[in-house]
Amino acid sequence: MQQFEHIDVDLLKKYSRPGPRYTSYPTAPVFSEEFGPSEYRKEIERTNASPDAPPLSLYFHIPFCDTLCYFCGCNMMITRDRDKIAGYLDYIIREMEMIRPLIRDGRKVTQIAWGGGTPTYLTPDEIRKLSDATKRLFEFDENMEAGVEFDPRGMTREHVEALKDAGFTRLSMGVQDFNPKVQEAVNRFQSEEETRRVIDWGRECGFTSINLDLIYGLPFQTLESFEETLERVIDIDPDRFAVFNYAHVPWMKKHMSLIHPEDLPSPEEKLKIHVRTIERLNEAGYLFIGMDHFAKPDNELAVAQKNKTLYRNFQGYTTNAGADLYGFGITSIGQFERMYTQNVKTLKEYYPRIDANELATHVGYLLSDDDLLRRDVIMTLMCDFELDKRAIEQKYNIAFEEYFAGYREMLLELEEDGCVKISDDKIEVPGMGQLVIRNIAMAFDAYLSEQLKKPLFSKTV
Numbered sequence: 240m241q242q243f244e245h246i247d248v249d250l251l252k253k254y255s256r257p258g259p260r261y262t263s264y265p266t267a268p269v270f271s272e273e274f275g276p277s278e279y280r281k282e283i284e285r286t287n288a289s290p291d292a293p294p295l296s297l298y299f300h301i302p303f304c305d306t307l308c309y310f311c312g313c314n315m316m317i318t319r320d321r322d323k324i325a326g327y328l329d330y331i332i333r334e335m336e337m338i339r340p341l342i343r344d345g346r347k348v349t350q351i352a353w354g355g356g357t358p359t360y361l362t363p364d365e366i367r368k369l370s371d372a373t374k375r376l377f378e379f380d381e382n383m384e385a386g387v388e389f390d391p392r393g394m395t396r397e398h399v400e401a402l403k404d405a406g407f408t409r410l411s412m413g414v415q416d417f418n419p420k421v422q423e424a425v426n427r428f429q430s431e432e433e434t435r436r437v438i439d440w441g442r443e444c445g446f447t448s449i450n451l452d453l454i455y456g457l458p459f460q461t462l463e464s465f466e467e468t469l470e471r472v473i474d475i476d477p478d479r480f481a482v483f484n485y486a487h488v489p490w491m492k493k494h495m496s497l498i499h500p501e502d503l504p505s506p507e508e509k510l511k512i513h514v515r516t517i518e519r520l521n522e523a524g525y526l527f528i529g530m531d532h533f534a535k536p537d538n539e540l541a542v543a544q545k546n547k548t549l550y551r552n553f554q555g556y557t558t559n560a561g562a563d564l565y566g567f568g569i570t571s572i573g574q575f576e577r578m579y580t581q582n583v584k585t586l587k588e589y590y591p592r593i594d595a596n597e598l599a600t601h602v603g604y605l606l607s608d609d610d611l612l613r614r615d616v617i618m619t620l621m622c623d624f625e626l627d628k629r630a631i632e633q634k635y636n637i638a639f640e641e642y643f644a645g646y647r648e649m650l651l652e653l654e655e656d657g658c659v660k661i662s663d664d665k666i667e668v669p670g671m672g673q674l675v676i677r678n679i680a681m682a683f684d685a686y687l688s689e690q691l692k693k694p695l696f697s698k699t700v
């Protein structure tokens with residue numbers, strides 16, 4: 240299977256510019272402290288007043304890890320203090336107990352995600368404790384999808400069994416790179432053997448969807464070394480891959496300065512790795528879904544893309560549109576149709592809020608009608624690679640060309656390069672355009688010109 244006839248490296252180079260990843264629209268820099276706990280409470284009350292409120296999606300952030308990976312850009316903290324972790328677990332359960340009475344009875348949970356940090360750094364008993372509390376407080380839909388991020392290092396079979404008992408259906412595992420020199424440079428020592436062992440346990444326990452995370456652009460990676468890692472992970476035969484572009488931002492994450500810039504692959508080498516990854520995963524039967532995601536054609540992600548029900552949120556591409564997302568724990572994000580909210584970022588801020596029976600909101604945002612419309616356009620392009628302009632006109636009662644005056648000029652260069660096709664009725668994103676989809680989406684972002692004046696975003700390719 241070859242989705243792309245020819246991947247034009249020069250074109251990718253040309254469009255490698257800073258830009259948002261559009262896991263939300265508006266993007267996080269727009270969220271404001273003016274939206275605090277009382278605004279969040281009001282939104283919870285408003286959305287729960289309606290008898291046909293959508294189902295629920297729950298996200299739990301478990302920030303702890305055992306050792307520091309120098310490349311890490313996640314919201315995590317390193318600790319070996321098990322009491323600290325146990326204490327956090329009590330607080331996240333208390334946060335859930337505080338919010339649950341505000342939610343109308345009968346709203347079922349259709350999706351659960353545990354992210355981190357490393358949720359599997361919890362002990363099997365702690366995994367059971369959090370899942371039992373969730374089951375006690377919420378009603379699960381029988382087709383609920385539940386995914387958990389995990390790190391095979393230090394995991395036991397009991398962990399996997401506890402996750403299965405907790406109702407998880409999807410496992411997402413960090414691998415990054417199997418090359419020993421790369422692993423040493425980033426302080427992440429993870430053997431292929433232990434990775435395979437945990438996946439075998441997962442399969443034996445009946446997990447049907449397994450994702451592996453890789454990162455390209457790490458120190459000492461070369462095209463050849465990464466090709467070797469690719470062969471080894473393809474042989475493991477997961478259902479999905481997420482292959483992330485390493486974002487080196489030591490000014491935002493201090494520990495990244497433990498990675499020496501001179502050890503990083505050149506932008507040219509990085510692009511070659513990126514292109515080869517797409518080609519090789521295609522050859523191995525994985526479809527490019529968008530940005531960093533790949534999935535086997537029968538995986539739910541690929542099926543959703545085909546059926547045009549794919550959706551994008553804070554967890555990247557997902558299949559569950561139309562649920563209200565409640566986040567628990569530090570830095571967690573919540574999303575309702577017209578609202579984004581994010582919790583405080585430190586334990587020092589989080590614990591007193593819960594002790595005071597107050598929501599842990601740090602920032603948030605209420606979407607205007609214009610935001611809703613633009614989000615629809617941007618997310619449809621990001622997920623479906625095409626947009627029916629007439630459908631948007633009908634849905635929002637606008638004249639597309641008038642409303643988005645100037646978008647054609649912004650897309651002109653991309654159009655001339657064959658990355659986007661614009662007709663009276665449609666915007667289509669063929670082949671190469673799918674690899675620079677963020678650049679196309681950017682033409683519909685009303686906040687971007689101001690935001691680009693600051694170094695807020697990673698490169699689009």
Ligand SMILES: C[S@@+](CC[C@H](N)C(=O)[O-])C[C@H]1O[C@@H](n2cnc3c(N)ncnc32)[C@H](O)[C@@H]1O
Binds near residue numbers: 483484
């Ligand atoms: C929360 S971690 C996954 C679970 C677990 N903590 C682990 O590392 O195995 C999420 C993923 O983000 C990716 N990631 C972390 N830092 C990154 C960075 N600076 N640039 C790109 N991807 C990154 C890694 O692929 C990692 O697996």
Ligand code: SF4
Binds near residue numbers: 305308390
């Ligand atoms: S990559 Fe995963 S294991 Fe490593 S520090 Fe980040 S969250 Fe923790």
